[in-house]
Amino acid sequence: MPNIASAKKRVRQSEKNRVHNRHLRTRLRTQVKNVLKAIAAGDREAAIAAFNVAVPVIDSIADKGIVHKNKAARHKSRLNAHIKALQASA
Numbered sequence: 001m002p003n004i005a006s007a008k009k010r011v012r013q014s015e016k017n018r019v020h021n022r023h024l025r026t027r028l029r030t031q032v033k034n035v036l037k038a039i040a041a042g043d044r045e046a047a048i049a050a051f052n053v054a055v056p057v058i059d060s061i062a063d064k065g066i067v068h069k070n071k072a073a074r075h076k077s078r079l080n081a082h083i084k085a086l087q088a089s090a
Contacts, residue, residue, distance in 0.1 A: 021066050024061050025066055028057060028075075031053060031057045032054060032058075032075060034054065035054050035083075036079075039079075051080065055076060058072045
C-alpha cells in the first residue's frame with residue numbers, strides 16, 4: 001500500500017487506465033472475431049464488410065499503443081489473407 005501521495009495517485013491512474021485499455025482490447029477482439037465468423041460461414045460479402053469495419057478499429061488501438069503496430073499489421077494481414085483464400089475457393 002503506497003504511503004506517498006504521488007504513489008497513491010499513480011495507483012488511481014493505473015487502475016483507470018487498465019479498465020479503459022481492457023475495454024479497447026475487448027473491442028479489438030470482438031471486431032476480429034466478427035470477421036472470422038463471417039469467413040467461417042463462407043460469406044464473402046459479410047467478411048469483407050466486417051473487415052472494413054475492423055481495420056479502423058485495429059489501427060486506432062495500435063495508434064493508442066494498446067497493441068503494438070506490428071501485431072495490428074499482422075491481424076490485418078492474416079484476416080485479409082483468409083478473405084482472399086475465401087474468394088479463390090468460391
